[in-house]
Amino acid sequence: MKILVTVKEVAEVDDEFDISGLDIADSSLEYDLNEWDDYAVEEAVQISEDNDDVEVVSVTIGPERSEETIRMALAKGADRAIRVWDDSLEDAQFLDVDTKAEILAAVAEEEDPDFILSGVQAGDDANGATGVALAEKLDFEWAAVVNALDLDADAGVASVRRELEGGVEELTDVDLPAVLTIQTGINEPRYASLRGIRQAQRKPLDAQGLDDIGLDADVVESPVERTDMYEPESEGDATLWEGDASDTASELAEFLRDKGVVES
């Protein structure tokens, strides 16, 4: 059985940051493995540990810098990794849902996985759409926002729980092959062990360009164009208590007493 896990290096923004053109300045960004994808990797690795003959392949779209992130997936137990990037991706203003799904679908067609795990969303763009779009492109079944997974590979069915709003879960059977988008909390992602990190350096990490996966530069063209990025004006008019911690705590305490939360 082969599981493909899509992972993304996401940019996290410092508390203070600058905007440069239509994006946040590189100097204000730090990069990390997308939180949701961390859970997807863990789920795939747990399945490979509980079953014989499971290969976990992780795939990412990203520049060379992102190899550090995808090596985290290898360190946590993925068997090999594929990274797709080239000049046309580098030059693109941003990659929309369709472009990402097209690239991942090309890799999936090459790899022919039994199913695909993906994070529900990425912490930076937060489209929340790539996994389901990928399923549609591959003509796979899918389930979005999965927070429990019970796999019956022989029957070709994944029994999942989908986390709906308001503390309600939907119990659904999904035919394989499928793309499942994984919600945080489904498991407890492991830390990469030192041994895992060392082993990850020796695991295959295959860098491919669009040509290599049978796509051309047109794939980055999008009818959706980013036109502006700005810090939203604060809608709030919060009264801020200022001073050192004992001053501010004292102000808050007085407020809570006045409010009758605690007896004065």
Next chain:
Amino acid sequence: MSVLAITEHRRGSLRDVSYELVTVGRELADELGEDLELAVIGGDVDSFASDVNREGVDTIYTVDEGEEFNHGIYAQAIEQLHAELDPSALLMPNSVNGLDYAPAVAESLDLPLVTDVIGLEGGSPVEVTREQYGGKVETTYDIGEDQFAITIRSAEWPQAEADGDAAIEAVDVDIDESALGSTVNGFEEVGGGDVDITEADVLVSIGRGIEEEENLPLVEELADALGATLSSSRPIVDNGWLPKNRQVGQSGKVVTPDVYIAIGISGAVQHVAGMKGADTIIAINKDPNAPIYDLADYGIVDDLFEVVPELIEEFGGEAPDI
């Protein structure tokens, strides 16, 4: 051309976002000079159509297929409606279920898709606004095609309230049952337990800022000192540090206490959805740009590990060693 919005229901009731879609759909339809059409798919479609028949809606199409949401039925029904009605804009909710069919529908119909939209301006091109990087920035996008798909963030637009006089039309679609690759077997309420945070008058709520499970006694002590109930944002529950019944937010509980003290909580939109109805919101967070301050009535921009022990002492308690 028209604006076509897909309503949402669950377990026998329309969800609020359906009425919000009427508001945003009408605004966009006015700017584009088009009609607003709604689709109601599955469940008690006649009753839902009657409920959502609000001012500004021109036509409501009912598709009587399936009892509950099934993404395969939704995708097939919307694709057929789209082919027949040829709308310019396809509006869908950015809900868990919306995200379970909207990307597939957009892909299948070859429509550009922008999700989680918080602002929309009709014109040529249509301009949409969304948040990125956890709400730290807003971005605008031009959609350079006449037909497109958008998912709408809930609670960004008011719910349409006035009664309407839309035409209601039943539509037959051909659902290919053999193509439905998923089966919904039921629902389950999660996170019962002995504490009901929706009943609390005062909530001390903790988020990622607490850093380690070992630090939790600090806020537990504060909650005790205040006679408050302890709740949390999602990461605390994901980490297993508190049970699910303590989670405030979109996928947790919606709470409406008199006082909500958000400690180390940045204020992600999913969390805000659960607590914005609190009467007084107090935030303690060291990041002055945290979105929670857009909502808070009072705040202390400081390290919670400095402020909370002082607060505990203010109320005669003793901060635990952590």
